[in-house]
Every structure is written in C-alpha cells, then in structure tokens.
Amino acid sequence: MMFDGRSWRKEARQGMSGIADVAKLAGVSKSTASRALTGAGYVSDATRLRVVAAAAELDYVASTNAVSLATGRTQNIGVIMPYVTRWFFAEVLEGIHDALLQRDLDLTLYDARPGTQGRARIFEQFLARQRFDGLIAVGLEPSDHELERLLAIDRPVVGVVGEGGATSVVAIDDDNVSRRATEHLIGLGHRRIAFVGGGTGDFWSFVDQQRLQGYLETMATAGLSAYAEHAPSPVDLPGGYAAAVDLLAGVRDRPSAIVATCDEVAIGTIVAARRLGIRVPADLSVIGIDNHEYAEMFSLTTLAQQPREQGAAAVELLVEHIRDPGLPPTRLLLQARLMMRSSTAPPPGAGSAAYLDSELGDVL
C-alpha cells in the first residue's frame, strides 16, 4: 500500500472557503479581496493585510488560474531536456526544482528525447501554449526547425550546457575540460591515449564533439597525434563498457590511458577492463568528466562539475530575465575541478612502482 499501509480515504471536505467568505471576514467587497490577493489593481496596505489575514484564517488558497490571468504570470517555469534518466540531467533537474520551490514557482517538465514523436509534439504544440513565464533548456541542441519553434516562443529562455550566443547560459567549458583531462594523462607520462564516447547513431551531441575536439587538439599540441584514437560509443555506462571491450580486447598495442567523455562511459570502461583482466590503474588509466554519484565507488579520477548548482544558477538567471526582459544575455561559466582518485597513474614501465604499490592500488 502506497501510504504506509493505511487506507486512503477521500473524505468530503467540510466548509471549503471561497473568496466571498474571505471578503466577508475582512469586511471588504469581493472584488477588493480579489485585488488584494492577486496583486492586480490598487489596494491599501492596511486592507491587503486584513484580507491576507482573513484568507490565512480561513485556509483559503487563491485560484492560481485567476491569479495568473490577472497578473499575466503563470508562476510556472518550463524545463525542457533530452533525458531525465541520465545522471547529469536528473541532477540539473533537481537543482532547478529546488530553486523554483524556494521561489514559490511550479515546474512543468518537457522530456524531449531526440528522434521521438513526443519531442516533435512538444515543439509543435506544447511550447506554443506558453504555459510558463520562462523556459530552461538543458543540453537541448535543437535542429534548425526546432530552433525556429523556440524562437517563436514569447518568453525568456535560459540554457544549461553550451555557449549560449544571444541567450543566457550556464555551463562548463566543455572544450577546456577534456583538454585538462588529456593533459593530466600526458603529465603522468602516457602517450597512447584514446578518447571514448560519442559519435554513434543519429545523435552526436555538440558537447561530446567539443570534448573530442579538446582532446584531439591537446594530443596534437603534445606531438601525440599519431597515437590519437576515438572509440565511438553511446554516452552511457553500457555504451562505454561495449566500446572499451572492442578497444581493449585482444589488442597487443592497446592504449595505456583513456579519456572518457563522461563518468558513465569511464565507469563502463573500468568494468570492461576488469572483465578483460586489465588492471586499473596499473595497466590502464581512466579519467572521466562529471563526478557521477558512482565515481567514488569506482575510485574514478574525474573533472568534477556541479549539475545541481548549474540548475539553481539557471533559475536565478531566468528570474532576472523575466523581471527585466531587456537584460543582455550573460554566460555563466562554472569551473570543473580535477578530483584525483586512483584510476589514473603513470603508464606501465614508467618506473613509479612506489606509487603503483600504494594502497590506492587496484580499482573496483
């Protein structure tokens, strides 16, 4: 039973109060009571106080539909994202949700998975209804046609992930974050470093393309282009697992280190290495991007981002744009932090046995 084993009874409510009751108790007209509660039209502070007190005493809650028509505000924010089942997106969603809750705002969720009919309906029908005061788009990456539909919405939009352009955006620097991951491995002495993730199927996210680009440029700068290799994979744990099996199994001259496009792919890679009898980090170093909730369990070295903070910051930005539609767009870049755990070490034969024998040792 969903409610602690108790029976769920729908009881008739006794004496639910209407606006007329509130007006009567406060000693004002219905229209004055309504104005006082919705903020539409002038009411003296003394009267407003009396009406609000009466409403509280009667447990009266204003019809929000009436309120929103009167004020032109829905008290609701739309959130559109391509996945809710992936760690990063779910975390951003919770960050947005909690920040909205504090501001007394509702959250309407649009789950726009790439390539689905549902996504098409959201763009064609749901967004056009403008049932929100503003929209937060998380890693959306719309097609040209979808972008057109978004442009037609007469509401402020704030992005999470990406560069933003003329809209405000909260993000990390995706190009730079893979650069730092790659430099970390090069600094440890690795030369044969592969990049795992992205580049399969119809949908290759711009974020993963940027991260691959940052990796390739860093390899080139270090004179290691000859060793660069991209193993495409779906951007999730099983995808990383399968790609790593293909990359590592039965190969004599396999990479000694891997930059994964995110922690889920990195963890899949670690699981695959173990399955193949390849020790992490003694035989193979793996670095991720995210600081996923499983990262600690897998002793994963990673570039940590804070998706909840990104979600909360997007709410702050959006509220400012709603208050002042003339506000110029800003780009809020959050810094990813290198979080050293024990999935990275010097390559085999690099003469750092002391480090390899440390208690950090074998991962998983």
Added chain:
Amino acid sequence: MMFDGRSWRKEARQGMSGIADVAKLAGVSKSTASRALTGAGYVSDATRLRVVAAAAELDYVASTNAVSLATGRTQNIGVIMPYVTRWFFAEVLEGIHDALLQRDLDLTLYDARPGTQGRARIFEQFLARQRFDGLIAVGLEPSDHELERLLAIDRPVVGVVGEGGATSVVAIDDDNVSRRATEHLIGLGHRRIAFVGGGTGDFWSFVDQQRLQGYLETMATAGLSAYAEHAPSPVDLPGGYAAAVDLLAGVRDRPSAIVATCDEVAIGTIVAARRLGIRVPADLSVIGIDNHEYAEMFSLTTLAQQPREQGAAAVELLVEHIRDPGLPPTRLLLQARLMMRSSTAPPPGAGSAAYLDSELGDVL
C-alpha cells in the same frame, strides 16, 4: 553553445493572431469562437470545425489560462515522487510523461525527497493550489501529517507502488516478488541466503519492508530461518556495495546467495564480490528485482518489472477518475517476470560443474 553552435536570436514576432482574428476568419462572433475552442458551451459541429480550421490557419493557440477557467480544467497533471535520480522513479516519470503528452496534458513535477524542507513546502503550499486536474503519487509513502494534506486536495489521486486502499493504484506485488526471488535460490540448492537492502537511516520504505518480509517468510516456510540474515543498506548501488563488503569480507561462513531489494543494490553487491575476489555465480549467487538498464551488462538474474508501463497505466486510471469522480478505486497489479541471466547458479560443491563451466561463467 547549446543550440548547435548557432546564435540564439530573440526575434520580434510579426502579426500574432488573437481570438478576434480567428472569429473574423471563421465568420463568427468572438464568444462563439471562444466556445468552439474551449469546449465550454454549445457550438454546432460545423461551426466548431470552421473555427478550428481558422485557428490552425492563423497559427492561433488558445490561452490555456482562459481555457482552464472556462472549462474548470487545467489540462495539467501533478506528479509527486520522492526521487527523480533513481532508475525506477525516472522510468516511471518518463512513462507518465509520454502518456500525458499523447493526451495533450502537461506535467507538473513535485520532487519530494524524504526529510527535506522542500518536501514540507510541497505538502503545505504547492499541492493546496490545485494547479492540476489530478495527481499521480509514485512510491510516496507519506507521514500521517502529509496524508492529511493529501486528503485535503480536492482532486483525484492515483498511486504507483503499494496497495492503494481506497485510492486506485498500479503496482507489482512486492511481498510476492521477493518470495519468488528467494524460492529461485532455494530451488538451486542454496540454504545460507541473505537479504540486502533497506533498514538504514530515518527512511525505510514500505516496499523494502514488504520485500524483506516476503524473504523472511519464504525462508521460514523452507525451514531455513536459522540461515536468514538481513544486511541493511541504502537502496542504491554504492549502498549495496558497502553493505556487501561488510557482509562478505573476511567471513568464513558467508552466505552462498543474496536476494537484493532491487537491482541497484544487487549490482553494488556484484561489484563488491569482484573486489573481494568472490566469483559470481561460482562462489556467490545474486538475484535482484527491477531489470535495471545495467542488469544485462552485469548478467544479473532479476524479477523484471516495467516501470514505464506502470506510469502509462497510472495515467489511464487517473484520466478515468477525472472523467468519472464516482468511479470506485481499482488496484492494477502487474506481474514481475523472472529474467534468468547468469548471476545465479547452484551453490559451491552442489555438483553442477557442467553448469558452472558453461559460457555463462563468471559475471562482470
């Protein structure tokens, strides 16, 4: 940049159409056009068709606030759940979302994590606004006080997970599902079988209590009560990992099989076993409940449920209750299906070497 690297421009919209334009094109009065589009009041089919065609031609979208006031319907469904970052809940959420999308309904999300201030605000303030035509409560398990607040909402409620009582609910039989998992292991010849999950911290979900109960009763029925053991753990992958390390490390007489309260705990257990050098299934059998997206990757034998279908079924039930408030509550029980993979086998020394040597072999 979030939008495929292109610049995001907010362009002035030219000639947005109002209800007056629609009425003019259709050759009817504004109030007739409004009635035709909102469904409030009589309009002939021929007229309605003409108005709808005109609205489509002008790309007119009815103000939903006006619509909802006119019809008394918000065209919006509330969804309240304790977690959005856990697999089961995120899957149910997507199932609900997609079913609502097909019915042209919006989804307002209430993320009510146990023990948070946000949860208190949702119950005290957000639900009372009744900004939805109905509410779906997923694994909510409210306190007495929260239950009171829920009872005060004048909208139909449908539950997912649990027994339901006087409200309709979609669920699997949690007691029975752990019974079947335990019987599967007993059938393979295991005697020393432990149950991992639940029972830590302030929040012990009723679902996990029921699953533990089903396990304990099955052990008793088989005369194995002396071997029964509950290892408490948070209901997630790292929680299962830590609990399994405590349960299995350095113990001479450890269990030969484990029933996990869900797949995340089961997978954490498998990862811990590998870390400890315990082979799955040769030395330890592990069975889960869920069929998590990672289950296949870890070759996990599990009782599979379909959370998306549960979400979609909850939407069907809720819509029926909204249409007919007098409808008696129903309980829709979905059957969990035993999905054999290779994380379970006869116990060590049971003489089934042929099976153990099969290619199913070692997990992970």
